[in-house]
Amino acid sequence: MSTDTDTTVTAQRTEQSAPGARLTVTGAEFGRPGAVVLRGLDLEAASGEILTVVGPSGCGKSTLLRTLAGLLPALAGQVAQDGRPVTGPGADRALIFQEDALLPWRTARANVELPLAIRGLGRPERRARAEQWLERVGLAGLERQLPHRLSGGQRQRVQLARALAGQPRAVLMDEPFGALDAQTRAGMQQLLVEALAGSGATVVFVTHDVDEALFLGDRVALLGAGGLAGVRTVPSPRDRGARDDPATVALRHDILESLSPRTS
């Protein structure tokens, strides 16, 4: 397995900014006491890479993400950011969930401003930064709308703007585009790639969709019942033109095979 591609992409993405966080999981056991979901998990998201995570429903993808976020303690083993144990949520790790997590009584702009306000940024600066990010995700002119006046795709854009406005070193995404139609979803994937460009942030992106995992990821982690079934390097990350390349087709087949329930 070659990692040359990963190294090149990582270097390009981190050139202009602070390095992304290195997230490591070592011999970890995840879940709730009495209901262990994942055991003996060893996994690393390298600084600046996009690691996509696929696996069957209920295998523990969201549990993994919540543990990386520091919302759920590991039952055993270690979860670390740049070698330091993760003991709780941190402002430098942003989370984007599938479910709409916007505050319904705040405008799009006020939602994006909120984490900046919590960090103590003054009003003019946070307003300017929120407007800049809303423009970047294609929502210029909709800053004053309340979430219920926005479409599902637009609300996901606000979530993305809110997550990235805080200049996180890691972004943890749990099926963020799962509820969107195929065309909006492809648009959001492209937007995410563009929004991340130059940020250097490390991304862990959970998805049910193997094509999404292969488009966005530098590597794909395959979770199975009870643990990690493997990690694969994507031959041509973020290149739609490579969708039908023999190497991509072979990897898609390999991933689908490893995800399909064993019949014998």
Ligand SMILES: Nc1ncnc2c1ncn2[C@@H]1O[C@H](COP(=O)(O)OP(=O)(O)OP(=O)(O)O)[C@@H](O)[C@H]1O
């Ligand atoms: N709050 C909770 N309390 C107890 N058990 C939970 C809780 N949340 C999830 N679980 C259990 O942990 C296991 C893994 O759940 P998790 O949400 O991580 O799966 P997932 O891979 O994200 O699934 P999906 O693809 O359906 O989102 C499941 O068996 C689930 O029932």
Ligand SMILES: [Mg+2]
């Ligand atoms: Mg889940």
